[in-house]
Amino acid sequence: MSCLVFSLPFKEGDAALGNGGLARLSACQMDSLATLDFPAWGYGLRYQYGLFRQIIVDGFQHEQPDYWLNFGNPWEIERVQVSYAVKFYGTVEEEVSNGSNYKVWIPGETVEAVAYDNPIPGYGTRNAINLRLWAAKPSGQYDLESYNTGDYINAVVNRQKAEIISNVLYPDDRSYQGKELRLKQQYFFVSASIQDIIRRFKDVHDNFDEFTEKIALQINDTHPSLAIIEVMRVLFDEEHLGWDKAWDIVCKIFSFTTHTVQPEGLEKIPVDLMGSLLPRHLQIIYDINYKFMEELKKKFGQDYSRHARMSIVEEGAVKSIRMANLSIVCCHKVNGVSRVHFELLKTRVFKDFYDLWPLKFQYKTNGVTQRRWIVVSNPSLCAVISKWLGTEAWVRNIDLLAGLRDYASDADLQQEWRMVKKINKMRLAEYIETLSGVKVSLDAMFDVQIKRIHEYKRQLLNVLGIIHRYDCIKSMNESDRRKVVPRVCIIGGKAAPGYEIAKKIIKLCHAVAEKVNNDPGVGDLLKLIFIPDYNVSVAELVIPGSDLSQHVSTAGHEASGTGSMKFLMNGCLLLATADGSTVEIIEEIGADNMFLLGARVSEVPALRDQGASVRVPLQFVRVVRMVRDGYFGFKDYFESLCDTVENGKDFYLLGADFASYLEAQAAADLAFVNQEKWTRMSILSTSGSGRFSSDRTIEEYAEQTWGIEPCKCPF
Ligand code: CRA
Structure with a gap:
């Protein structure tokens, strides 16, 4: 009699959809959010290639692409029905509606964002939360012009170019590269996420009156900070709420965590790049900055060097948008990640902003989850402790x-x-x-x-x-x-x-x-x-x-x-x-x-x-x-x-x-x-x-920044 033994050839490897501390911190925080019964969502990009695989040849590092999806990812659920069109490039035009003038963004390119859900179950509770990652797919809208002129091959190639957006993670963990693709990635995931959040809100609400009570958005470093401008754009241009109402909502829902110590590490986006990829967003940033500069003049008079340091727009050889300044101006809280970091933010990195808004600044010392870092990784120690x-x-x-x-x-x-x-x-x-x-x-x-x-x-x-x-x-x-x-x-x-x-x-x-x-x-x-x-x-x-x-x-x-x-x-x-x-x-x-x-x-x-x-x-x-x-x-x-x-x-x-x-x-x-x-x-x-x-960190965020309570799953 023979017997067949089936054994799994391997366990799936790491997804590695982040560089190091920053993304791994989020993973710990998601585990804590789920375990502590908080109603939370995480959003990110579903890169096809996460962080490179390091191989060593003769003592030298070589980088190899890590196609982690080769054998599928059993933990994700593809939501083909949850997809949004994300726009890029194009022009901004004026439109009159109900006697008022509005700006309308006519895009030059549209890409589809498709949701992949990664459920995160809490430990010892029935609460499970969702990490929704976006993958880029060609838009359903066909480039009829090319098809009609017989340029079929180019039309197909252009459709495939869309997928490049979520192809690969940038492997620098601290310095910012002013690359168009990176900005595209940022806006792609921000736009899809904001559309998703607003769609889910509108499913159960007729207006935006309760928006600030129901929604709190945490910006994890400046990489997703375009979300602030995106919400402003949607509420102002598309929902026609008026500038003041839209601005009031934005300032109430967004808070920002900075993870950087060095001023050189702060993200800056060249104005030309922003203007070509996201023309309407650039206009909104200028409008916000204009109002902010007026506020500074009232407060500090003609102290122009202070204005220049604090401005969202950096003048210079390459005129740029300072994403951290933008985030500080628009968010109701700015968090550091340790007490030392907080002190450096107050006295060095964001000193001018701290002088202006001392109460905005806080810190939540980072934490890690004991469920992964003791229970999963060290079962023997876990048993002894218990x-x-x-x-x-x-x-x-x-x-x-x-x-x-x-x-x-x-x-x-x-x-x-x-x-x-x-x-x-x-x-x-x-x-x-x-x-x-x-x-x-x-x-x-x-x-x-x-x-x-x-x-x-x-x-x-x-x-x-x-x-x-x-x-x-x-x-x-x-x-x-x-x-x-x-x-x-x-x-x-x-x-x-x-x-x-x-x-x-x-x-x-x-x-x-x-x-x-x-x-x-x-x-x-x-x-x-x-x-x-x-x-x-x-x-x-x-x-x-x-x-x-x-x-x-x-x-x-x-x-x-x-x-x-x-x-x-x-x-x-x-x-x-x-x-x-x-x-x-x-x-x-x-x-x-x-x-x-x-x-x-x-x-x-x-x-x-x-x-x-x-x-x-x-x-x-x-x-x-x-x-x-x-x-x-x-x-x-x-x-x-x-x-x-x-x-x-x-x-x-x-x-x-x-x-x-x-x-x-x-x-x-x-x-x-x-x-x-x-x-x-x-x-x-x-x-x-x-x-x-990270349970302590999350409890502090819930109480001091988001104002939310645990919400136990009733069944
Ligand atoms: N590189 C900091 O340098 C910190 C993590 C998480 C970092 C670390 O000291 O523990 O964030 N900063 O807060 C960062 O990614 C973009 O800045 C990091 O991991």
Whole structure:
């Protein structure tokens, strides 16, 4: 008798419809919205190609398209009946209706937006909410002209061009590219979403009287901020509500979250581009700006430099629309994503606006969902937590995690806690061996830095620290070597395809790894592993298996950071700078339970001013020299990388923070030797992570920004 065994060839991979922190934050927030019974919708783009797949060839990053829809997406529901025409280009004409003049936008191109729904069920509730993603399809309207003139082939090709709009995600997570396609993407998803929202409202209402009571729209960074203008256009031009009424509605329903620290990171759209793609929107933006400038004149008189700084329109070589200014002017709330970020918004990034409207500005410290980042990714830890708390209720009520604090020194809990870590380290070690062929010791400290590769996140500081450790081990005698805490250093992350320096950092990781991992004199004392194609699935495997994690951005550069919160929940100790949300993590778990380093936000400007005279330790000079002199090969290639941290050009202050970095690393080594102490710190990390649940963030938004209450599913 024979028996057929069916096994699934694979689980579906990540959709990767975002770059990193920003979109992953939204995913956590959607989970919280559903679980907390809020009536919410998410809108976005259904890219055919999400973030590129990173492959490493000879230590260099190569980008490959990730066609995640190859084998279908079983979780989505295509709503062929929910589709809207989205207009682009064309002209604006005047129309008289009921004795009044109105503007009418005659489009030059129309594309169809088709809805794909992704239901998001809440945990332990019957509430499920919807993430509606739009795909671009050719419009049903045929280009009769081309068909009639026999230009059939071109007409078909033009129809297919429509689909390009939702084809591919732009892989830069922080800088803005003023590309027409990107603006098209933004307006495409904004227009479809606003049409959908208004259509659903009108299904049950005859007029707009209750619009502001029923609808609150949160702009997640400036990428969807054209939604503001779109609502204004629809209410004014199409619904004929009059400017004041339309404006009043817009100001009441929209609020804005900014995720950026650097003024250079703020989106600007060239006026010419906006005028050609969205001619009517540009007019409305000018009208809003005119009224805003009048308001400024009343308030600040002839202070023209202030007017120029605050204007929605930036004059200059390329006249542009400042999308953040637009969002601040039109929204009733402007939120930062951590307290440090809020302070920077008030004092630097949006200081003029804060002076004008102090009450508009708030912050909601980011959070992550424990359902994914503990329950799904770390089932063994989940079981131990529930056992010791005597309940699973913490999965919905994260505050209960604080109860673990009472047992932080309990020998039995400590033993179970260490066992969980070991199981997770084994899983990770197997993965590492399959990936790289490198066998790592489970007794070593697993020290992890996984995030997008950026100069400000300072993966280079980490690599230089590893070189220093290697250098020290090489010069040790046998008895000193016996005292070394073995380390497995794990780095993972993608560099934006055009970001040369970030790509060089990846290559340096590989060059150092090649040398260190193959040095028989080093053995298990030090290993460096670069994990390729870092994504959510990889994070789910790596985070539970790490002992230490690094969040070492130059202070004042990370708006919040959310990776740290995931590590914290999983009882991994943090080695971190006092940047972004880390400052609040310190308050929750205490500075004694982590390894802090580096200049504070307030110290950074003075250090920068010192330029080449800033104090840099000799060890730093030595390790950079090793790279420069070709100790790890690729001498010429690494030259420009070394240039970024030497000769007064060290903008991100790696040299200035290096001594403190090494001290923090030494403190981590010392703590690791004492496993009882380490485990206690680890338990205290998890038990202090409650404030960093996205449930708390969402509750704050619901109460302070949207004014909504939970709405439990009645059946
Ligand atoms: N790149 C910030 O840099 C923050 C996330 C989510 C970022 C992070 O510090 O944790 O947003 N900013 O708030 C961003 O995407 C467009 O700006 C990020 O992920």
